[in-house]
Amino acid sequence: MRLADQAAVRAAAAAGPVVALFVLDDHRPAVASAPEPWRQGWAMGAAQRWWLHHALASLDADLRKRGGRLVLRRGRSTEIVPAIAADVGAEAVHCLGHIEPWARDDEEAVAARVKLEIHEGVLLVRPESVRTGTGGRYRIFTPWWRRMREQMPPARPAPAPAKMDFVADVTSDRLEDLKLLPTNPDWSGGFTVWQPGEAGAAARLEDFAGRAAAYDEARNMPSVEGTSRLSPHLAMGDISVATIWHAIADAVPVSAEPYLRELGWRDFAANILDLFPDHGEVPGREVFSKLAFLDDPEGLRAWQQGRTGYPIVDAGMRQLWAIGWMHNRVRMITASFLCKHLLIDWRHGERWFWDCLVDADLASNSLGWQWVMGSGVDSSPFNRVFAPVGQSAKFDAAAYIREWVPELRHVSESRIHAPWESGGVKGYPPPIIRHEAARARALEAYAAAR
Template sequence: MTAPSIVWFRQDLRLADQAALAAAVHEGPIVALYVLDDEGPRQWRMGGAQRWWLHHSLAALAKDLGRHRISLILRRGPAAETIAAVAKEAGAARVHAIRHVEPWWQAAEAALADKVDLVLHEGQQLANPDTIRTQTGGRYRVFTPFWRALAATLPPAPPLAAPEHLHGHGDLRSDRLEDWQLLPTKPDWAGGFDVWTPGEAGAVEALEDFADRVATYDHHRNLPSIDGSSRFSPHLHFGEISPAAVWHAAHDAAPRSATPFLREVGWRDFTANLVDLFPGIGAKNGRDTFDRLPWRTGAEADRDFAAWTKGRTGYPIVDAGMRQLWGMGWMHNRVRMITASFLTKHLLLDWRRGERWFWDTLVDADYGNNSVNWQWIAGTGIDSNPFGRIMAPLVQSTKFDAADYIREWVPELRDLSDATIHDPHGEGCAPKDYPEPLIGHREGRERALAAGAKVRA
């Protein structure tokens, strides 16, 4: 009897274009395994919103595998030790997995390779970031030249279809998904998450829907009041569809106008490249000079941070974004930039506080994207905006026509006109139950610039 191979699923919860699965199937029977490892990531264990998505994505994957009469084996514990134990139980010949760049996954891969025959495959990015090199053989630290080099390697190989025939291997003990308690109960704060359909089928449906809109993406993506963005990030983060499949679908739908969207997929590769180069990027400033930046601390700073998390800053566009984040575990990308700029510049609060809040509340909280994007806005990153570039939330709100977006998420402002809703306090029409601004725009800007001057000094 042929020895089985283990397919170690992580953030690649799909059957189509899954190179690890395809390789294992070619060898014979498989053991489909997912390990919930909260010990390896330490402070980067999945946040609450990600755990909600994971529960439903694993349920969908188990259902898809069940159609082939294969059980998804669930185990909990340190990844390397747990997988090695399952390999011994099953008499597995080797373990196949998609390569990951997060530091805890790389540590787990190294530890597992000492215990079993581990074969790593590509498929988490458009290209292995280590293969995108400068003409002198170095690694890129700035996006634009990285994107040019990456684009020269595209298109990626056509995505593989899901295997038609899968063969399992006996019965192995599995945890019950419900026993992992990934879903919130008391309180159940995920009531608004029903707008999502986690799982591979949901990802395919979302991609088909977006293919009809990709031609207008560049024009509509910055307008939070309309459905112009892809909303694809959680599906990509959990690997319910491959980036290669996304690239081909978008390019085929709009060959001449898909580039702005494809650049965003390329940005995801770039953040993976930076994580591979600088594993501690989620906690350490990309530029050491910003270690001197005098972020605000203390009770008043804590009150401002709490107001920001609750969408009670007195700036409608900021409050709408923060309430959308809490309501559906996601925020429009333009508004993410506005809210992050407000926290780090107007409130002068450490970007890591905002990063950690997003990590817990975003269904698409990706280590690379979350860390690099926060540092890009804060001005502390390796490739980032200058610290002195400060978004004016009132101007941004008007420029990107956010009136209906504000009405949806800040209901106390619903009756205000398009002309007054962006700045109700300045227009003298703010309802009594809407908070005063935490700080004026000019005052916040001057305080931030003064802090930045200390870094330059």
């Protein structure tokens, strides 16, 4: 969704007149090894479709400034891309290479019918380029990061092409016909905090660069603006990861490492998905295939709606629904609560996040859930059960809770993390389960599975 630091755009523009094509392709199947009922595919979620609508509009506006426009189609990209290439007599199709299993399959299918030039630009490095001393692949982040760091920094970002020529008279669907925006009801009122597209990403990066020196300390504090909030722009490609790397490294050269390391985690997630294409559906450790999760639709609904009775959990889930994003520390707390306190299969949470997050990304989302669950190849141990009250107090979440749980807006600092301990608050539910009992039940289930 960008023109700057976009190698496919740059190569196509240099080769001759361009057709700038976007195909909305919802054929994103699960891999064959995915078990039922999780073999349901990965069509883009509702929140990210909202983002896509506005990012497409932004990209089209940028192309029109250069005398062109964005051509839109809906259907199977493996059929539409070669067909348009044949219609206009294109010598080649240029794209950025993606890591998702369906993307790899589609690239192979298109390449069988037309010359396909695949360029780098989604990640910092190609996952298979980071190797151990014996030529193997890393499954643990820390040694992977040390070796990957040897390839850094990435190349400086390249500007958008100074000149582009376009093929005229290629028919296009209307953006409205893609039906990406929610209706009946329109739940996206809170999404106005975002500005999808290349200009919005640049503004967000400039804002964060001014705060990046405090990132390592502030990133865990939900009540302050400590994170970059660049993740949806990265997920949709409004901005390149190399652009972000250099902007932050230049802005705070002494204290950039903690944030650069988080960019590294994004690449590491892609590395794991490349090694295990079914990582979104299959636990990385066999024991978790035997864990006896509970069938608890009421508990799942209470978690989704932010009605668990734990203020930090409910604040996070309501923030997610309101703006399509959740603070990173709170993501870990809410995820732990679902799969350990409620003992509900982590894939229910992963799917809910997939539909609700504007920064939904298969590699990062699956890595995050399997890390919290303890089922990933590199993850937190299962017996690390986040204590919501302790986490809320430790990271000073009172203001965050008041923002997203209005029933608790007037509750004092001393009561807000566990309001039930002093008689409860009218209109706010009591805890759906007590922490001590939930932790004991989870550990018992894990021991039985082992």
